[in-house]
Amino acid sequence: MYFKKIPVLKVESVNDEYFVLRIRDKELTQNIKPGQFFQIKDPDVAIPLLPRPFGVYDIKEDVLSFLIKKVGESTKNLSILEEGHIIQLLGPLGNGFPVAQNKKVLIASGGIGYAPMPYLEQKLKEAGNEVWFYHGGQSSNDVFCDDVQNCTEDGSCGHAGLVTEHIENCFDSMDVDVVYACGPELMLQALSVLCNERNIPIYVSLERIMACGVGACCGCVIKIKENGKVVYKKVCKDGPVFGGAKVIWDE
C-alpha cells in the first residue's frame, strides 16, 4: 500500500455526469487486483476533509485511471482539476475479486458499479475465462461501452428495463460458473438470490460510504453469515468484495 502525492495526468469528461481521472505512476500500477480501490483527495480542499474511495477502472502501462460519477463536493472538485494538479492517493486498498480460471463467468454492473469491471474483465479473459458482461443504468448517460449487453430503465440505449430482469431471462441458457457484480445494493441482493437459487457462486463489490478506508473507524461495517454465525466485517478492509450468499442485506 502506498500513500503518494501525484500530479493529475488528465481529466477527461465522459458526459455531464461522469469523467475519467488519470495519473501516471510506475509503483502504483504494479500488482493491483481487480476490485481494489484507492482513497483519493485533493489536498488543497479542506472540506470534505476525508478522501473518497474509487475503484481501479483501467491500467495501461504506468497510467492508472478512475471512472468517477459527480455526486457531491469531492467528485465535482476532482472533475475540474487541471493537468499537473497534485492529488493524494492511498492504496491499493481492499481485497479485490478472486479471478476464476478457465470458467464461464458473468459480469454484472449497475450505474457507477461499472467502474471496476473493465479491469476485472481483462484479468478474467487473461485467465482463460469465457466472459459475458451485462450492464444497467437509468439512461444512455450511464452506458460506457457498446461491447457489453447494455440495459437502460428508460429504454434510451440497449435493452429496456432492469439489468437484473435481463440477466434472469438469459441466465438459464448460459451455463454460468461464477458471477461478479458491482452496483446498487438492491441489484446485488437480487442477483445473489438468482445465483443462490441455482447454486452459482457470486462475488459482490459493495460501494458503501467510507471514512478512513483502512479499517480504523468502523464506519463501513456490514453483517456477514460465517460458520452459522452473524459477524461484522469492514467493507474497506475485509471487502469490498464478499460472497453474495454470505451478505446480510439491509432491510
Ligand SMILES: Cc1cc2nc3c(=O)[nH]c(=O)nc-3n(C[C@H](O)[C@H](O)[C@H](O)COP(=O)(O)OP(=O)(O)OC[C@H]3O[C@@H](n4cnc5c(N)ncnc54)[C@H](O)[C@@H]3O)c2cc1C
Ligand atoms: C470501494 C468503493 C469503490 C468506489 N468506486 C467508485 C468509482 O470507481 N467511481 C465512483 O464514481 N464512485 C465510486 N465509489 C463511490 C464514491 O466513493 C462516492 O461517490 C464518493 O465518495 C462521493 O463523494 P462526494 O464528496 O463527491 O459526495 P458526498 O458529498 O460524500 O455524497 C454525495 C451524495 O452521495 C451519497 N453517497 C456518497 N458515497 C456513496 C456511496 N458509496 N454509495 C451510495 N451513495 C453514496 C451521499 O450519501 C450523498 O447523498 C466507490 C465507493 C466505494 C466504497
Ligand code: FES
Ligand atoms: S471506512 Fe473506516 S473502517 Fe472502513
